[in-house]
Structure formats: C-alpha cells, structure tokens
Amino acid sequence: MTDRNLTDIDALIELMAKLPGLGPRSARRAVLHLIRKRALLLTPLADTLQTVAETARECLNCGNISTSDVCDICTSNKRATGEICVVEDVSDLWAMERTGVFKGRYHVLGGTLSALDAIGPDELRIPRLVDRVAAENITEVILALNATIDGQTTAHYIADQLHGNIRLTSLAQGVPIGGELDYLDEGTITAALQARKDI
Amino acid sequence: MTDRNLTDIDALIELMAKLPGLGPRSARRAVLHLIRKRALLLTPLADTLQTVAETARECLNCGNISTSDVCDICTSNKRATGEICVVEDVSDLWAMERTGVFKGRYHVLGGTLSALDAIGPDELRIPRLVDRVAAENITEVILALNATIDGQTTAHYIADQLHGNIRLTSLAQGVPIGGELDYLDEGTITAALQARKDI
Structure with missing residues (x-):
C-alpha cells in the first residue's frame, strides 16, 4: 500500500484474511469498516480479542x-x-x-x-x-x-x-424439518423409512 | 451458550458477526478458528487490532x-x-x-x-x-x-x-480486460465503440 514495509494496517488485513470465510478482498473491506467504526467496533473487538486470547481454554473435564x-x-x-x-x-x-x-x-x-x-x-x-x-x-x-x-x-x-x-x-436419523424428499439422498430416505413411526 | 450472562467468547462472536461478509454462523466458525490458533492468529490479531485502534487516522492532507x-x-x-x-x-x-x-x-x-x-x-x-x-x-x-x-x-x-x-x-471507459461483449451492458459497449482506437 505504501513505499515503506508492511504497515500495521496491511498486517491487520493479512491476519484478517486468514480467518475462515474471509479472503484478501473481504479482509480489506472488514478492516476499512473497522477503522470507520472505531469506537463502536474496532476498540471493543480489540479489547475482547485480548481478553479471549488471555482467558480462553479447554474445559479440563469436557473439552468445551x-x-x-x-x-x-x-x-x-x-x-x-x-x-x-x-x-x-x-x-x-x-x-x-x-x-x-x-x-x-x-x-x-x-x-x-x-x-x-x-x-x-x-x-x-x-x-x-x-x-x-x-x-x-x-x-x-x-x-x-x-x-x-x-x-x-x-x-x-x-x-x-x-x-x-x-x-x-x-440422534434419530430421518428427513430434516422443512426438507423436500426430492432433494434428499437415498440413504436418508431409507433411514427415514426404516425408522417410520405411527401417527 | 451458558447459564450465565454473555461470556467474553459470546461477546467476541457478536462483534465478529458485525463485520461485513460475516454472519452469526461464520463468526462462530472464525472465533473457534482463532481460539484454536491462539499463538499463530489470535494473539497477533488482538495486538495488531489494538495498535490500529490507537494509531489509525485519516491523513490530514489527502484523507487516506x-x-x-x-x-x-x-x-x-x-x-x-x-x-x-x-x-x-x-x-x-x-x-x-x-x-x-x-x-x-x-x-x-x-x-x-x-x-x-x-x-x-x-x-x-x-x-x-x-x-x-x-x-x-x-x-x-x-x-x-x-x-x-x-x-x-x-x-x-x-x-x-x-x-x-x-x-x-x-479513467478511460471501455471493455474490461477479459470481458466478453455478450455479458457487457449497452452503455459500456457504446463507450468503448466511441473511444475506439487505431491498432
């Protein structure tokens, strides 16, 4: 972006682009959005990320x-x-x-x-x-x-x-709520048929 | 997610979901990815966001x-x-x-x-x-x-x-590089025709 080496803003774009669902283009858009909404979004996000980076861990009991x-x-x-x-x-x-x-x-x-x-x-x-x-x-x-x-x-x-x-x-296997038979695979329909229930 | 009020992780998901291009589902996926890659991604991202939140501003001269x-x-x-x-x-x-x-x-x-x-x-x-x-x-x-x-x-x-x-x-108006005439609107083709050049 500039004559100098990587600036903080470029570094931020690179890091954001590593998130699943974001590529270089959407990372740039997200960073611009963040900078424009500094008080509403950028500062709270930076603070919360810092807290989570320090405190998040796996539950020793269940892995949550x-x-x-x-x-x-x-x-x-x-x-x-x-x-x-x-x-x-x-x-x-x-x-x-x-x-x-x-x-x-x-x-x-x-x-x-x-x-x-x-x-x-x-x-x-x-x-x-x-x-x-x-x-x-x-x-x-x-x-x-x-x-x-x-x-x-x-x-x-x-x-x-x-x-x-x-x-x-x-968990029971069968037709998802709202699912159309025409779009379901044979395995699901077979499972739903075998587990049919009286109404 | 839990019996208590909003935890930091939930707050982080809510903030991430406000970014353009991310919704609640992709924000959850991004947050899990961040927590799993703490050293590689979460901590650097938190630090860089903090720096940008403190330093980013509009250039007084050009608005960059x-x-x-x-x-x-x-x-x-x-x-x-x-x-x-x-x-x-x-x-x-x-x-x-x-x-x-x-x-x-x-x-x-x-x-x-x-x-x-x-x-x-x-x-x-x-x-x-x-x-x-x-x-x-x-x-x-x-x-x-x-x-x-x-x-x-x-x-x-x-x-x-x-x-x-x-x-x-x-900027010149005309056919984009790699553009197919069939997919271009009439206005673009008209502009490209009027600005035609000798080869």
Missing part, C-alpha cells in the same frame, strides 16, 4: 471452550442430570446448546477416530469419557456424532467401551 | 487512512509528480495502488455528491482539493471516480471548480 479451567456447564449443578451428550467438536456443542433442549452435560471428543490421519482413542478424550461415566453417576450417553463414516465408526467404538448398565442412544 | 497525521504517500517526495488522482473512497485508493502504475498522490473525497443524502461539496474534502491543486504545483488531476451517476456528477462539479491551466483527465 471456556474462560475458566472447568466450563460453566460442567460446574452447573442444574446440568447434573446423569446425561452426557458426546459431540465431535465445540461447534457441535454450540449447535446443540442453541436448541436449548438438552439439559445435561457434554463431552467434546475433539475429532473422530481416523486410521488415515492416525487418530486413535487416546487422541480423542475417549478414556476421559469412560472415567466420567463412572465418576459422575451417568445413566445415559447420547452419541451426537456426525452421520459420516468416521463419525459412525467412532460411535461404534465408544459404544463398545461403555458397555454396562447405562443407556446408550444416538 | 494512515498511522500518522500525514500519510506515507503524501510525505514521500517520490510521489510529488504533480499528479493527483481523485478517488471516492480509501478502498478505491487501495485498488489503484495495487496496480502499482500510478506514481503520483491521491485525494480521497470520502463519498460523492448526493442531493438525496444531503452531501454537498463541503462534506467531501472538495475545498481541500482546490487548495492542494494551488499549493502542490499540480499539473494534472485524474478523476478516478466510479462510473455511477453520483460519481459522474461529482466529477463534473470538480472539473468546474478546477478550471485553469491544469490538465483534467478521467
């Missing part, structure tokens, strides 16, 4: 991202319902929380088993899940893993590890 | 965004070519600079004249442009305004103000 060693869900007594919902990733936990329907606690695996990427049970917080089921009076483990091959392989492995007198469930 | 009172282009003697390129916005200045072809200085109007939005010459740094043309030994003013009605109205107004013994030019 939190600003304390143990996350709010794990410390809340209200959430001690005896249910653990197992998810692959923090974004899946957030997606579950947005529904507001699940009242129990979570366990974030941090990925799925994958022979190709050499990810085994120890990379995935699975031993920690087995410990928690014993320690936290768990009665039901809900496997909310993605309906991919790796996700289902992981679900089978966890089911094997958790045999005993707890209930093991997984 | 800079980290000093007068921007690098205005202070550089190499850029004192006697040419001023008039642009609507800092993003246009950046677009011009990316070509690396223009060696002179800029003047950022900060918008276009608009009766509808009650934007007159005084809102637009036009008086400052007139002063600069007299003070900086300017021989040519290039009007690089957008080819919109407001942009062209502003160009005409500036041309009126700058009558005298300087050269006034505007």
